[in-house]
Amino acid sequence: MHNKQIVLNWTVNQLWNGCILASIAHAIMAAHYPEFSYEQSWDGKNYNIQDGARIRGTITFKNNNCVAAFRNDKSIRTSIKMKNVIDYFDFAPDDIINLALSETLEYLYENVNGHDFPLITTAFWGYNNILYSNDSYDDLLSNGFNIILKQTLDIESAINEWKSYYNMSTQQIKLLRIIYKKRIMDVNKVIYISDDEIKMIGSNDKIALNESYTSFRELKIIKEST
16 A cells, blocks of 8 residues: 555545446346346445455445445455554544444454454545545555446446446436436435336346345335335
8 A cells, every 4th residue: 555645536426426326227127137136235325336256345425425445355465464454544534434434344344263354455535525545546446446437437428337237228228317317316315116117127027126126225216106
């Protein structure tokens, strides 16, 4: 790690928007790929993401601040016994460190030699809407940050990426835009999905659709008919 923090090229708000968009795309397509429903989830203010390549991460959002921590199990850093994971947050304000300890790192515990502790390989944080890291961009990428690259893009570019990733239809993209617009207008308001919108998901598999509904509920998005 560097002995000086760097400023990243996007903001907390942009990242939050990207995570919301990603989660809605995930919720829509969980009805078609239920076996990948584990990849994204929300637990209150915490956004969790993982993949089949042994990379996982959690981003905690609070107002214009955030904490993001990642673990790439293939990283050489997993074999380096850091005395304190808070070393990744050198120069961060106390309230960022407290947020990391009370929320973000709680999702990244690992059992090593019979002891449980948070194990991460890179991190960044956002304060007053500006994002910082003690790692270079290349070090971020090689240690787990690459799992959220789509979430850092502008919305139109991200939509194209999710369309390609999930092979989304025109109707599914239309639904993604509709729900995303509603969700970012008021983050605390419960949103209802109509039966017509559910049809736009394009699945008749009730079990798989339940995976979609579960992911939507984490975003306070609920079927209108329930």
